[in-house]
Amino acid sequence: MPAKKTQKNKPRLKAIKPHSAEDLNPYHIALRQFDSAAEYLPGIQNGLAENMKRPDRMILVEFPIEMADGSVRTFAGYRVLHNRARGPGKGGIRYHPGVTADEVRALASWMTWKCAIVDIPFGGAKGGVACNPKELTSSDVRKITRRFIAALGDNIGPHTDIPAPDVNTNAGTMSRIYDTYQMMHAGENCLPVVTGKPVELGGSLGRREATARGCLFATQRALERGVVEGLDSVDGATVVIQGFGNAGSIAAQLFAEQGSKIVAVSDSRGGIYDPNGIDVEAAIEHKAKRGSVVGLAGTETLTNEELLAVECDILIPAALENAIREDNVDNIRARFISEAANGPTTPGAEDILFKRGLPVLPDILANAGGVTVSYFEWVQNIENEQWDVEEVNGKLLKKMRSATDAVIDTQTRVNENLKEIERSRERAGLPAKKLTPVNLRKAAFVLAIERVADVTLERGIWP
Numbered sequence: 013m014p015a016k017k018t019q020k021n022k023p024r025l026k027a028i029k030p031h032s033a034e035d036l037n038p039y040h041i042a043l044r045q046f047d048s049a050a051e052y053l054p055g056i057q058n059g060l061a062e063n064m065k066r067p068d069r070m071i072l073v074e075f076p077i078e079m080a081d082g083s084v085r086t087f088a089g090y091r092v093l094h095n096r097a098r099g100p101g102k103g104g105i106r107y108h109p110g111v112t113a114d115e116v117r118a119l120a121s122w123m124t125w126k127c128a129i130v131d132i133p134f135g136g137a138k139g140g141v142a143c144n145p146k147e148l149t150s151s152d153v154r155k156i157t158r159r160f161i162a163a164l165g166d167n168i169g170p171h172t173d174i175p176a177p178d179v180n181t182n183a184g185t186m187s188r189i190y191d192t193y194q195m196m197h198a199g200e201n202c203l204p205v206v207t208g209k210p211v212e213l214g215g216s217l218g219r220r221e222a223t224a225r226g227c228l229f230a231t232q233r234a235l236e237r238g239v240v241e242g243l244d245s246v247d248g249a250t251v252v253i254q255g256f257g258n259a260g261s262i263a264a265q266l267f268a269e270q271g272s273k274i275v276a277v278s279d280s281r282g283g284i285y286d287p288n289g290i291d292v293e294a295a296i297e298h299k300a301k302r303g304s305v306v307g308l309a310g311t312e313t314l315t316n317e318e319l320l321a322v323e324c325d326i327l328i329p330a331a332l333e334n335a336i337r338e339d340n341v342d343n344i345r346a347r348f349i350s351e352a353a354n355g356p357t358t359p360g361a362e363d364i365l366f367k368r369g370l371p372v373l374p375d376i377l378a379n380a381g382g383v384t385v386s387y388f389e390w391v392q393n394i395e396n397e398q399w400d401v402e403e404v405n406g407k408l409l410k411k412m413r414s415a416t417d418a419v420i421d422t423q424t425r426v427n428e429n430l431k432e433i434e435r436s437r438e439r440a441g442l443p444a445k446k447l448t449p450v451n452l453r454k455a456a457f458v459l460a461i462e463r464v465a466d467v468t469l470e471r472g473i474w475p
């Protein structure tokens with residue numbers, strides 16, 4: 013059956029004001045998120061908050077690659093270590109033309125807070141190479157990976173900073189990272205230097221699905237806890253997913269398995285819509301063959317902006333930063349947003365959603381399943397063990413449920429004690445401020461900052 017041509021079900025878009033004055037720099041957004049949560053933590057030692065929000069270290073390497081066509085191109089690669097108070101740095105490596113120092117700084121800081129929320133003994137880090145894999149051959153990508161890792165040298169390591177997959181990198185990329193690092197450290201157990209490896213090469217069962225599965229577990233728990241009035245389960249819920257890669261396509265499979273109806277999905281080339289529910293396996297097959305979900309038989313084609321405007325119970329942004337902004341937030345007709353991507357909602361958009369009573373399960377909780385199973389992989393590598401998938405998923409479920417409970421409980425604790433926190437601010441000599449109730453993201457930041465600050469002070473500021 014050809015793709016449906018009918019426009020009758022297309023969502024109506026409110027006019028999008030061309031680029032509002034909103035600051036979309038991800039690092040500025042990360043700093044703003046930190047500052048607005050730190051207002052609720054007057055007990056943090058003077059100056060410590062300022063230190064915690066900045067990265068400990070940032071490395072820029074520029075290296076040459078001889079391309080398939082014989083030319084030489086120089087690529088810029090970044091690795092940011094944000095904070096190591098709770099353990100080694102941990103965070104993915106991204107290959108994308110939009111990679112910048114500020115993007116990597118933001119992503120690294122979100123990793124610190126994420127690891128604290130799921131309570132695993134890692135700090136935060138992130139890396140990226142500014143390149144467009146769609147225009148590169150597989151041999152170009154292999155050379156980029158090896159040169160990048162060689163250039164980072166001992167700035168990564170099994171007990172210092174441990175990479176993982178992110179946008180446009182996968183288990184194959186992780187194999188190359190392991191192999192390159194192992195060449196430089198012959199005779200050592202180098203498996204824990206990187207996670208998200210293929211299962212045959214020390215990868216963990218369940219890691220490939222972990223980000224999406226964690227998103228499902230956190231969403232299920234939040235619904236059980238009554239975060240969305242009148243919606244207590246993903247079973248029977250309508251779901252829209254932006255981004256159809258590792259996080260998005262597997263979320264589509266797992267939510268569908270639990271009884272959700274996936275009504276729209278998209279990738280960088282556009283979206284597809286079927287109010288009766290998309291056949292997820294057919295969409296995955298179509299994307300594998302044609303490079304996009306667009307054109308799947310029996311579906312209507314949408315733009316990515318139109319996709320965000322589809323009426324649904326749960327919207328899962330699973331692509332890149334700044335998908336939901338002040339200029340398009342009025343189009344959203346979901347009842348709940350669960351952020352599988354990092355940084356998909358801007359602070360301005362989130363304020364508007366909070367006023368509308370539309371809850372957002374924040375990225376630093378909703379997509380923490382990936383790093384959680386990365387931690388499990390690291391433990392298995394150190395112990396030379398392989399856990400079965402039931403054990404991995406069972407442990408992930410426990411972590412995601414208790415992290416979701418902790419964030420919701422922090423929201424309640426803060427919102428029930430606003431007056432007391434205002435008085436503590438006064439006692440600490442901070443400017444008087446009328447505090448307003450926090451949303452789930454601010455609660456998640458409060459929890460994470462408290463946990464990182466506690467460990468920092470327990471260790472003591474060296475020397």
Ligand code: NAD
Binds near residue numbers: 181330331332379
């Ligand atoms: P991926 O490369 O596997 O997939 C990205 C998908 O997004 C692709 O389908 C791509 O076509 C689509 N996309 C890109 N630009 C888009 C746009 N403008 N509109 C719609 N779709 C677009 O990457 P991934 O690993 O699935 O990562 C997606 C998000 O999830 C990122 O924010 C990443 O940081 C986050 N995340 C990933 C992991 C992980 O384990 N892979 C863990 C935590 C968070």
